[in-house]
Amino acid sequence: MVNKKVAFFLICVLSSRFLSATEDSTIQKYQKILAKDPINVVALLHLAHTFMQNKQYNEAEIHYKKALRINPNNTQALLGLGKTLRVQSNLEEAKKYLVRVIEIDPNIADAHIILGKLFLVQKDYENAISHYEEAVALKPKNIRLKFELGNLLAIVGRCQESADQYLDIVKLCPNHYQAMHNAGYSLKVKGDIEKAIELYNRAIELKPDYEEAIYARGLVYLSSGNFKKGWEGFSWRLKKEKRNAEKLRTWIKNNDLQGKTIYLIPEGGLGDTIQFIRYAEELKKRGATVIVSVQKPLKALISNCDYIDLLITPGQKTRKSYHDFSGILSLAAIFESDEETIPKNIPYIFPDKDLTEQWGNYFADKKGLNVGICWEADLVNDSRRLLVAHRSIPLKKLAHLSQVKNVNFYSLQKSKGVSQIQDLPSDFAVNTFENLDENHGAFMDTAAIMKHLDLVITVDTAIAHLAGALGVPVFLMLPYNTDWRWILNRTDTPWYPAMKIFKQPAPFDWDSVVESVKKAVQQFEEDKKRSI
Numbered sequence: 323m324v325n326k327k328v329a330f331f332l333i334c335v336l337s338s339r340f341l342s343a344t345e346d347s348t349i350q351k352y353q354k355i356l357a358k359d360p361i362n363v364v365a366l367l368h369l370a371h372t373f374m375q376n377k378q379y380n381e382a383e384i385h386y387k388k389a390l391r392i393n394p395n396n397t398q399a400l401l402g403l404g405k406t407l408r409v410q411s412n413l414e415e416a417k418k419y420l421v422r423v424i425e426i427d428p429n430i431a432d433a434h435i436i437l438g439k440l441f442l443v444q445k446d447y448e449n450a451i452s453h454y455e456e457a458v459a460l461k462p463k464n465i466r467l468k469f470e471l472g473n474l475l476a477i478v479g480r481c482q483e484s485a486d487q488y489l490d491i492v493k494l495c496p497n498h499y500q501a502m503h504n505a506g507y508s509l510k511v512k513g514d515i516e517k518a519i520e521l522y523n524r525a526i527e528l529k530p531d532y533e534e535a536i537y538a539r540g541l542v543y544l545s546s547g548n549f550k551k552g553w554e555g556f557s558w559r560l561k562k563e564k565r566n567a568e569k570l571r572t573w574i575k576n577n578d579l580q581g582k583t584i585y586l587i588p589e590g591g592l593g594d595t596i597q598f599i600r601y602a603e604e605l606k607k608r609g610a611t612v613i614v615s616v617q618k619p620l621k622a623l624i625s626n627c628d629y630i631d632l633l634i635t636p637g638q639k640t641r642k643s644y645h646d647f648s649g650i651l652s653l654a655a656i657f658e659s660d661e662e663t664i665p666k667n668i669p670y671i672f673p674d675k676d677l678t679e680q681w682g683n684y685f686a687d688k689k690g691l692n693v694g695i696c697w698e699a700d701l702v703n704d705s706r707r708l709l710v711a712h713r714s715i716p717l718k719k720l721a722h723l724s725q726v727k728n729v730n731f732y733s734l735q736k737s738k739g740v741s742q743i744q745d746l747p748s749d750f751a752v753n754t755f756e757n758l759d760e761n762h763g764a765f766m767d768t769a770a771i772m773k774h775l776d777l778v779i780t781v782d783t784a785i786a787h788l789a790g791a792l793g794v795p796v797f798l799m800l801p802y803n804t805d806w807r808w809i810l811n812r813t814d815t816p817w818y819p820a821m822k823i824f825k826q827p828a829p830f831d832w833d834s835v836v837e838s839v840k841k842a843v844q845q846f847e848e849d850k851k852r853s854i
Contacts, residue, residue: 366388367398371402382402382406429460465491472485485505499528503538515546539555549659584644585614586648587636598653599624606630616650617636669792696734699713710803715836716742718742721749722836723839729847733755777846782805782808795821800823802831
């Protein structure tokens with residue numbers, strides 16, 4: 323008997339040869355026609371289409387252009403040439419031909435679709451949306467188009483319009499659970515929590531094992547402050563991935579951690595570790611031996627936490643056995659924390675004493691309000707988020723804070739964002755620290771410096787979590803679409819009592835955020851004066 327895999331391979335090879343032979347035959351057929359009638363536009367177009375299907379893009383381009391020399395207004399030739407040039411990444415040239423198609427006949431949906439895709443590649447979202455809207459108007463029952471338009475609208479924060487596209491799909495296809503899920507997400511971003519949960523529920527009813535919706539619904543509950551239901555959805559994924567720490571959960575509930583060794587592993591980013599490492603202290607209080615693995619950059623900082631028995635980094639062996647393990651970020655779900663029971667023993671991160679003393683000498687003669695600022699988050703991480711969830715703010719926008727008197731600003735920024743300082747107006751002075759965190763380890767100087775600052779103003783990055791964990795007052799600037807841990811419609815957070823939140827009231831509206839922060843800094847400065 324012939325092996326099934328071999329048989330399948332032979333079928334694929336024979337099919338490929340058959341198709342190739344058919345295409346060769348078609349090419350020869352139209353080449354013969356053109357030999358007799360070189361200005362036969364129909365033959366030229368068929369030949370160009372065949373070359374295109376055969377991925378012979380240069381030949382396709384040549385024949386589309388020949389057709390256009392005969393008839394410059396032939397929309398099939400213009401459209402085909404636009405497609406060919408797009409495949410070859412000649413985007414600007416492709417645009418010219420596709421725009422020409424629409425000028426001749428604005429009702430050709432394919433031209434709008436391809437133009438939309440071109441603009442999307444170039445991150446020109448508004449033009450991409452405009453052409454997708456035209457395409458959907460021409461093909462109102464095309465589910466794929468409506469889905470892609472919904473995605474585009476979500477990217478730029480046009481949440482209700484995005485949800486409307488997905489809900490239109492549901493009208494056309496009532497069991498389309500993916501569209502329900504996406505509509506729920508768009509409405510969650512908008513802040514319509516009840517409607518979002520309703521749509522997630524409908525999606526899950528149609529597909530009870532729909533992991534994305536179950537997890538997303540959990541995050542929506544967390545975003546609304548409903549921790550009980552939120553952790554249920556969060557833990558669903560933990561169970562599926564076999565990291566739900568069932569034994570640890572039982573020991574926590576029964577207060578039976580005495581003598582148990584628990585191994586904690588890193589999960590998420592550096593900020594996540596800083597935020598949730600507080601639970602290691604909770605385990606220690608309950609009698610456990612705590613082994614912790616943290617991301618290598620955090621080892622020096624976390625080594626100052628005396629509630630950790632053994633600190634290692636990924637790849638290092640624990641040197642002893644353990645009874646159960648958990649991801650650090652997942653501990654909040656495993657403890658089933660709510661607003662009242664979130665550990666608030668702050669500070670739970672500690673700077674190096676010698677460095678703190680050294681930086682104390684630096685700040686000893688600094689008069690006025692000392693404020694640290696951080697304006698740029700991880701750009702690689704942000705590139706995976708919707709535009710309305712991008713966390714960084716151009717430093718120039720913070721120049722408005724210079725209007726507050728008696729304030730000294732200090733950069734806590736790392737990475738490429740530091741270069742923005744040189745482009746600031748002269749009246750906005752931002753002091754920098756030489757070799758910040760380079761000699762003593764990541765966050766080591768920063769943590770010591772923070773202990774001498776009156777206030778930290780930052781975007782949503784590890785700096786915010788470090789300030790919060792140290793108990794330093796912090797103003798957190800958030801984009802329109804925020805992470806689940808920052809509860810919607812609140813200016814405070816149960817995670818960090820000394821933190822105040824300033825969120826964009828509309829997509830991309832950093833100006834309103836900065837204005838609110840400026841007023842809050844003025845009030846902070848006045849309050850400090852009165853307290854002296």
